[in-house]
Amino acid sequence: xxxxxxxTATREPVAWGAAAxxxxxxxxxxATAIPGLVPPRVLPSPVDVVLRFGALIAEPFSGATLxxxxxxxxxxxxIGVLAAIALGLPLGIALAWLPPLxxxxxxxxxxxxxxxxxxxxxxxxxxxxxxxxxxxAIVFIAAFPACIINTQLAVAQVDxxxxxxxxxxxxxxxxxxxxxxxPVAAPTIFTGLRIAFSNGWMALVGAELVVxxxxxxxxxxxxxxxxxxxxxxxxxxxxxxxxxxxxxxxxRAQILALPWRPVxxxxxx
Amino acid sequence: MRLLSRPYLGSTxxxxxxxxxxxxxxxxLLAGLVGLPLGIAMGWCKRxxxxxxxxxxxxxxxPPLAWIPLAILWLGIGDSARIFVVFIAAVVxxxxxxxxxxxxxxxxxxxxxxTLGASDRQILTRVVCRTALPTLVxxxxxxxxxxxxxxxxxxxxxxxxxxxxxxxxxxxxxEIGILLVTMAIIGALGALFSIGMHLVTRWVAPWTESGVxx
Numbered sequence: 001x002x003x004x005x006x007x008t009a010t011r012e013p014v015a016w017g018a019a020a021x022x023x024x025x026x027x028x029x030x031a032t033a034i035p036g037l038v039p040p041r042v043l044p045s046p047v048d049v050v051l052r053f054g055a056l057i058a059e060p061f062s063g064a065t066l067x068x069x070x071x072x073x074x075x076x077x078x079i080g081v082l083a084a085i086a087l088g089l090p091l092g093i094a095l096a097w098l099p100p101l102x103x104x105x106x107x108x109x110x111x112x113x114x115x116x117x118x119x120x121x122x123x124x125x126x127x128x129x130x131x132x133x134x135x136x137a138i139v140f141i142a143a144f145p146a147c148i149i150n151t152q153l154a155v156a157q158v159d160x161x162x163x164x165x166x167x168x169x170x171x172x173x174x175x176x177x178x179x180x181x182x183p184v185a186a187p188t189i190f191t192g193l194r195i196a197f198s199n200g201w202m203a204l205v206g207a208e209l210v211v212x213x214x215x216x217x218x219x220x221x222x223x224x225x226x227x228x229x230x231x232x233x234x235x236x237x238x239x240x241x242x243x244x245x246x247x248x249x250x251x252r253a254q255i256l257a258l259p260w261r262p263v264x265x266x267x268x269x
Numbered sequence: 270m271r272l273l274s275r276p277y278l279g280s281t282x283x284x285x286x287x288x289x290x291x292x293x294x295x296x297x298l299l300a301g302l303v304g305l306p307l308g309i310a311m312g313w314c315k316r317x318x319x320x321x322x323x324x325x326x327x328x329x330x331x332p333p334l335a336w337i338p339l340a341i342l343w344l345g346i347g348d349s350a351r352i353f354v355v356f357i358a359a360v361v362x363x364x365x366x367x368x369x370x371x372x373x374x375x376x377x378x379x380x381x382x383x384t385l386g387a388s389d390r391q392i393l394t395r396v397v398c399r400t401a402l403p404t405l406v407x408x409x410x411x412x413x414x415x416x417x418x419x420x421x422x423x424x425x426x427x428x429x430x431x432x433x434x435x436x437x438x439x440x441x442x443x444e445i446g447i448l449l450v451t452m453a454i455i456g457a458l459g460a461l462f463s464i465g466m467h468l469v470t471r472w473v474a475p476w477t478e479s480g481v482x483x
Contacts, residue, residue, distance in 0.1 A: 016316065017323030024324065042343060114463070115456035116418035118334075119433070121425060122440030123448055202332035206422040209337060210437070217335070221426075224338035232338050240331035 044230040052230035053237075061231065062222040064214055070238060073204060073215040076132055080139025081200045084147050085193065092151025092189075093177070102152075109145075117142035117203040121210050130211040135204060142203030143196035150192020154185035190254045197250060201243050216242075280430055286454065288430040289420060292348060296355025297416045301409065304360045308367025308408075309401075313393065318368065325364065333358035333419045337426050346427040351420065358419035359412040366408025370401030403474040410466035417459050432458075 025046060032045035044052070056066040064072065095102045120141050121134075128134040158181050166176045182189075208217025216239050223231030280288070311318040336357050337350075344350040374397055382396045398405075424433025432455050439447035 013315075013319040016319035020320040021323055021327065111456070111460075114460040115452055116421050116459065118418065118422035118425060119436060119452050119455045121422075122436040123445075123452065125437075126440045126443065126445065126448065202334065205332050206334040206425075209334060209422070210425050220335060220338045224342050227342065229339065229342055232342065236331050236335045236339070239335050240327075243332070244330045 042229065044233070049230045049233045049237075052228075053234045056219075056231065056234055062214075062219060066219070066234065066238065069214055069216050069219045069235075070242065073208065073217070074242070076135040076208075076215065077139050077200055077204050079132070080136040080204070081143050081197055083136065083140045084143035084196055084200065088144050088147025088192075088196070089151050089189070092148040093155050093181075095148070095152045096155035109148075113145050117199070118206045118210075121207055124207075125211050130213070134211055135207045135215070138207040139200040139204050143200035146192050146196035146199055150195070151185070151189050154188030154192070155181055157188065158184045186258050187254075190250070190258065194247060194250050197246050198243060201239075201246060205239055282450075282454075285430055285432055285435055286458075288428075289424065289432045290458075292351045292431070293355060293413075293416050293420045295348075296352045296420070297359045297413050299352065300356045300359035300363050300412060300416070303356075304363025304408075304412070305367050305405070308364040309371050309393075309397075311364065312368040312371025312401075313397070322368075325361065329361060333415070334422050337423055340423075341427050346429070350427050351423045351431075354423045355416045355420050359416040362408050362411040362415060366404050366411065367401070370404030370408070371397055373404070374400050403470065406466070406470045406473060410463070410470070413462050413466060414459070417462055421455055 028043070029046050032043055032048075053066070055061075059065065060068070062069075095105060117138055121138060124134045124137045128137060162180050162184065163176055166180045171179065204215075205217040208215040209221045212218045216235050220232045220235035220239075223229070223235060307321065311321050333354055336354050340350040340353045344353060378396050378400060379392055382392045387395065420431075421433040421436075424431040425437045428434040432451050436448055436451040436455070439445070439451065
């Protein structure tokens with residue numbers, strides 16, 4: 001079947017990509033299928049990984065099933081991210097609106113920002129012990145800067161004419177904020193949230209590798225201790241898939257929550 | 270401080286810093302050596318991109334840190350495991366930025382060069398690499414930042430020296446002074462990297478504004 005040229009243009013890249021990935025999987029399988037080439041300890045065959053996936057779902061490993069570990073991880077992530085949003089949004093707005101506050105906070109903030117989130121792991125362990133609080137705190141530290149910086153930027157970028165117009169029409173500060181500033185700033189804030197969510201997720205994995213008794217990061221570190229590469233691979237895949245899923249959900253949420261966005265974008269340009 | 274003169278956990282502070290720096294620079298350079306040509310090829314030749322891009326898209330959602338256990342299993346807790354993890358963290362920005370840099374070049378420039386009789390190689394070195402330079406350097410900067418962040422995490426897990434290693438040890442032995450000093454050094458070095466790369470950007474590509482997209 002020959003398709004018109006317009007269609008091949010979009011189809012060809014996909015075919016090449018699929019072929020490349022297929023080839024990699026095939027090579028992987030061949031490498032493990034030929035005995036003696038790559039020991040299964042180092043690289044289990046794809047079939048083993050799929051079987052391991054099934055096994056991890058069905059029976060507990062290191063205290064919980066795969067689903068259990070995932071739920072624990074998502075919980076910690078949720079707490080940290082929600083805290084980052086709850087603090088980051090108001091603070092970001094305050095920073096954008098109150099220049100004196102900005103002058104005080106920004107230098108300290110810039111300084112702290114250079115310390116990677118994982119560098120906080122030891123001190124969080126010292127403060128909170130090996131608890132959920134520690135993990136959530138690391139997620140919070142990783143997610144907070146993206147929340148606050150983007151909120152501040154978004155609010156600062158709102159056209160002052162819009163605010164003055166709202167004032168002229170008799171809106172109070174709270175009303176201007178809710179009806180004018182936030183809707184206009186929302187797309188940029190959402191971008192910040194997306195960065196915050198994915199930063200938080202990455203940091204959580206790091207934190208769970210170091211401390212904790214459950215969670216996906218813990219699962220892969222147990223896989224390492226038990227010399228089970230297939231467990232590690234299952235865990236890594238789950239982490240990657242969940243990370244992607246979080247991003248996709250947020251993208252959808254943005255479309256649902258801000259249906260006016262494309263309109264306003266066109267209006268501005 | 271006390272740490273400077275007296276060895277802590279086998280080496281002095283300077284040696285721990287040196288150990289961390291060695292690995293971060295090693296992994297970053299290695300990632301550049303692989304990522305830069307690969308990214309340029311992906312931007313330059315559609316076919317290469319079709320093949321390599323989906324592979325990257327599949328690998329990208331997995332955080333570099335999630336590779337640590339696998340790296341330890343494969344390579345032990347030696348330097349190579351940490352270099353591997355740093356490499357993974359740094360290679361993605363290298364590749365993506367080089368690809369974007371080459372891809373976003375104005376076709377008019379290339380055609381102008383062609384008209385003036387430039388060969389393919391000349392276009393690549395004289396036109397493409399020059400115009401793409403700011404984005405390339407930005408990629409290098411992000412890669413270095415990622416590398417540093419990841420190294421600290423990797424050192425928490427698999428190391429016998431380095432700043433992350435002393436930080437975790439200090440936390441276990443409740444030596445909060447050492448812990449805070451270590452965190453400050455980690456932050457300061459991270460800031461130093463960032464500022465250094467900004468200076469490099471200004472030096473190699475002075476025609477760009479300092480605010481390159483991050």
